[in-house]
Amino acid sequence: MINSPDLFATLFERLTLGATITYFPTDDPGDGYLVAANAAASRVLGFDLAPFIGQAPNQTDVPDGFDEDENAASQQRSFDVAVHETPLILNEFEVEHGPVRGHYQASLFPLGDRKVASVFRRVDGEVAASEALNWAMETIEASNTQLEQFASTVAHDLKNPLTGIAGNAEILQMMHADMPPAALELVQRIQQLTTLSSEMIDGVLQFSRNPKRSEQASVDLKGDVLGWVSDVLQDQIQSAGANVSIEALPVVSGHSAALRQVFQNLIANSLRYRSPHRTCRIDIRTVSGPSGVAIDVVDNGIGIPEEYRQQVFEWGFQGDHGERPQGSGFGLAACRAVLLNLGADIEVGPEPAGGGTTMRLLFRSP
Secondary structure, eight states: OOOOHHHHHIIIIIOSSEEEEEEOOSSOGGGOEEEEEOHHHHHHHTSOOGGGTTOOGGGSOOOTTOOHHHHHHHHHHHHHHHHHOOOEEEEEEEEOSSTTOEEEEEEEEEEETTEEEEEEEEOOSOOOHHHHHHHHHHHHHHHHHHHHHHHHHHHHHHHHHHHHHHHHHHHHHHHTTTOOHHHHHHHHHHHHHHHHHHHHHHHHHHHHHOTTTSOOEEEEIIIIIIHHHHHHTHHHHHHHTOEEEEOOOOEEEEOHHHHHHHHHHHHHHHHHTOOTTSOOEEEEEEEEOSSEEEEEEEEOSSOOOGGGTTGGGSTTOOOOOTTSOOOOSOHHHHHHHHHHHTTOEEEEOOOOTTSOEEEEEEEEOO
């Protein structure tokens, strides 16, 4: 999701492309209206957009010749991006009627709060492949720059308190050198967790700067990934009285920081949604995948209802939990997004005997 004024400035001031922002106040795509447009947008479309900015659809006079079906299709595309917060890059479409008829390329970016930015140009006739590629790179790089700035700020803000916590723990240990062994163990645990958290922030920051081009390497899932996750979640595992079994796992191509976040989220979910009627058990093992290797994270928890097994990977989906503990609705969606960037995927696997959940990570053969 894009929410920085800096990106708006980039899109509206630096690009020689049409750029607009549309707001959808209701669940009816037809109620969406412009809240901003750059000068290039009017040039590309061939008429002045200024009178339409800030006006509800029923308060504006649409230029003669517009086709209602084409206009509705355009509104629906923008509405879907605004509500589902999934960018639409280099979408091509044809307008056959009215003053804006022609062939267009557009990229749509969600801005949050039911707003969407559209960056577009007219491409009537033959468009050179290099020109299309340059335009795509320009819009995508603008988004990546904003994401990198945001990630760097968050990383800095998160590491500052961690440094303070680690420093205070060290001072406490120095001031009370004769503290009981149990207290000393707790202080050392604080220091270990702050170090692990700092490493996690550094790794995620590196990955977020450009996940598709971030250098992938051979990753030891059991040692480098799940060993780290086990250390981080040690207290939660012990508190839940859970038994975690990790079988021999393969080396895969990926990014260790990203895969740590995926497995940390999956194991934390298994702990959160454990059954109150039996000891929590989590098994992580290798199985055969459709085009390579697959890793199953299997628990004996309360399970996922059949009707939710596709929706759990949608951004913000929470479902009807009833008495079930409720999460943020973003964890599994984030896991899928990370894995897709690594050329992998995730799905809900077969329900284990006796009930529970199987999360299956699908990796391609090297």
